[in-house]
Amino acid sequence: MSQEYGDPRDYKDRLVDRLLLLHLFDRVSETSRITGDVKLQKLVFLSENSLVQEGIDGLKYSFFRWEHGPMSKEVYEDHEYLCENRFVSEESGEILSQGKEVLDQATPVLSDNSDIVREINLTIEKYGDIPGYKLKNIVYDMNVELMASGTEQKVEDIPKGTDIIWSLSNDEYNQRFELSDEWAETLDILLHERSRKSVNTAVEEARKEPSSSFSIDV
Numbered sequence: 474m475s476q477e478y479g480d481p482r483d484y485k486d487r488l489v490d491r492l493l494l495l496h497l498f499d500r501v502s503e504t505s506r507i508t509g510d511v512k513l514q515k516l517v518f519l520s521e522n523s524l525v526q527e528g529i530d531g532l533k534y535s536f537f538r539w540e541h542g543p544m545s546k547e548v549y550e551d552h553e554y555l556c557e558n559r560f561v562s563e564e565s566g567e568i569l570s571q572g573k574e575v576l577d578q579a580t581p582v583l584s585d586n587s588d589i590v591r592e593i594n595l596t597i598e599k600y601g602d603i604p605g606y607k608l609k610n611i612v613y614d615m616n617v618e619l620m621a622s623g624t625e626q627k628v629e630d631i632p633k634g635t636d637i638i639w640s641l642s643n644d645e646y647n648q649r650f651e652l653s654d655e656w657a658e659t660l661d662i663l664l665h666e667r668s669r670k671s672v673n674t675a676v677e678e679a680r681k682e683p684s685s686s687f688s689i690d691v
Contacts, residue, residue, distance in 0.1 A: 480547055486533040488660045489650050491551050492579055493520075493532055493593060495664075498561050498568045499576055500597040506566035511541050512605035513552060515612050518543040520596045522617065522638060524589065528647035531589040536638040538631040542612045543638070558666040575663045582656045589650050 482490065497520065498507060507513050521532040536543040556563040560572030576583070583590050600608060613629040620636040631637055652660075 480550070481535055482533050482547065485652050485657050487551075488657055488664065489531070489652055490533055490547070491554060491664050492575075492582075492660060493590075493650075494548070494551050495555055495560055495568070495572055496576060496583065496590065497593060497597060498555070498566070499573065500594055501601045502566075502568045505602045508566040509605045510549070511609055512603075514544055514548055515542065515605065515608035516597070516600060517545065517548050518612065518638070519600055519608075520593045522615075523596050524592055525638065527592060528645065529589055529592060530646040530649040531586075531593070534638075535636070538628065538633055538635045538637050540633075541609055542628055554664075558664065560664075560666075571666065578663055579660065582652065582660070586650050588648060 480487065494517065497516065501507050501516070507516065517532065517534060518536055521534055521536070524531040534545040534547050536545045538544075552561070555561040555572070558571075559569055560575060561568055600611070603611070613627075615628050616625045617628055617631075617637050618625050619631070620638070628637065
């Protein structure tokens with residue numbers, strides 16, 4: 474059976490997942506929308522599976538077989554987080570202006586990990602315009618390597634509750650998403666609406682009325 478519900482990711486993994494999920498919404502928004510849980514879950518699964526197959530440590534969501542194929546509780550939670558912080562519209566699936574602002578501010582860290590972002594973009598280019606019900610059929614026909622046995626099995630035939638995304642050991646990854654401690658602190662602020670607004674307000678006030686003890690270069 475799948476592990477107990479509870480987020481297995483560490484602090485940095487969670488930040489990276491939320492940033493890349495926001496990027497995924499942005500890319501899909503160029504030509505389509507992510508409306509409905511089925512399309513959301515399948516696009517993230519396809520993106521992460523593609524990374525794992527290339528030996529890339531990027532997305533860190535835990536997936537298991539459920540009613541409509543691969544399902545991740547953490548994907549639901551991160552999507553809800555992005556909606557609550559007004560980065561993504563829950564109704565339309567559209568990335569909002571604040572979400573685009575976060576991605577703009579996080580451009581340096583995304584650029585530093587451009588190969589990983591590019592792999593996700595390739596998945597979105599291939600599947601982003603496909604409706605959820607068709608994505609479900611595509612995923613059902615896939616063969617994936619099971620975590621417990623290391624054997625391949627068609628998704629449609631995997632018993633409900635079985636973990637279905639293969640997590641490589643540390644020495645098996647060819648590439649990792651690099652996130653410094655400084656950038657982790659920055660993303661923690663950027664990805665929280667209230668914290669980001671507080672910092673932006675403080676910066677603007679400092680620009681208008683610099684104190685005698687410090688100044689901000691513009």
